[in-house]
Amino acid sequence: MLQTRIFFPLIPLFAVTILITACDTKRYFEENKPIVNGGWKSEEKAHFNVQITDTLSAYDFFLNVRNSSDYTYSNLYLFLQTTNAVGKKAQDTIECQLADYTGKWLGSGLGSIKFNRFLIQKGVKFHQKGCYTFEIEQAMRVKVLKGIVDVGIRIEKEPKQTNP
Numbered sequence: 001m002l003q004t005r006i007f008f009p010l011i012p013l014f015a016v017t018i019l020i021t022a023c024d025t026k027r028y029f030e031e032n033k034p035i036v037n038g039g040w041k042s043e044e045k046a047h048f049n050v051q052i053t054d055t056l057s058a059y060d061f062f063l064n065v066r067n068s069s070d071y072t073y074s075n076l077y078l079f080l081q082t083t084n085a086v087g088k089k090a091q092d093t094i095e096c097q098l099a100d101y102t103g104k105w106l107g108s109g110l111g112s113i114k115f116n117r118f119l120i121q122k123g124v125k126f127h128q129k130g131c132y133t134f135e136i137e138q139a140m141r142v143k144v145l146k147g148i149v150d151v152g153i154r155i156e157k158e159p160k161q162t163n164p
Contacts, residue, residue: 001160004005006076012088016122017151018044022119026156026158026159027154027155027156027158028156028157029048029050029057029153029154029155030064030067030152030153030154031048031152031153032064032150032151032152033047033150033151033152034150035148035149035150035151036037037058037150038144038146039144039145039146039147040138040146040151041103041143041144041145042137042138042140042141042143042144042145044082044137044138045135045136045137046051046135046136046137046151046152047063047131047133047134047135048130048134048152048153049131050131050132050133050134050135050137050153051130051131051132052085052126052128052129052131052132053125053129054126054157055128055129057079057125057127057156057160058123058124058125058157059123059124059125059126059155059157059158060119060121060122060123060124060155060156060158061120061121061122061124061153061154061155062117062118062119062120062153062154062155062156063078063080063094063096063116063117063118063120063136063151063152063153064115064116064117064134064150064151064152064153064154064155065096065098065115065116065117065118065148065150065151066109066113066114066115066116066148066149066150066151067098067105067107067113067114067116067147067148067149068112068113068114068147068148068149069105069112069147070112070146070147071098071112071146071147071148072100072146072147073098073099073140074093074097074099074100074103075096075097075098075099076093076095076098076138076148077093077095077096077133077138077139077140078093078094078097078136078137078138078149078151079091079093079094079136079138079139080092080093080094080120080134080135080136080137081086081134081135081137082132082133082134083132083134083135084126084127084128084130084132084146085126085128085129085130085131085132086128086130092119092120093139094118096116096118096124097109097111098114098116104117105153113149117154122158123158124155127153130141134153136153138149
């Protein structure tokens, strides 16, 4: 009888965990890197390696940013460098709007930490199978950028289109 009382409260927790993880069927890859040591140094890059095996599907590419209320700007500029499977590199500059014109934080979350997901490109096709590397670097022209908690990427596989 004692074992049943201990196990019973774990059933709802287990069910919620399954529901949360099962609902994210579009995610192909997602990883976030914490910004440590009191701030994001201008020379530090967040590296992400993604193994691509399906070159026929289209993907949506997102950037994840989590900031605290210690962040003193309303936007965030980033450099994104992509290296494809054969070593060819491309670089983009991305602006992420973290607060509106009144200073109210955008994104989700309670308290002093806000989470934003920005769609960077929709319908991306990877032309070669292999490892793609993504590097994110802060481009705010300050040595140490305070208030960014973590940064990451998310790649979602678009559903296959069916012809009527």
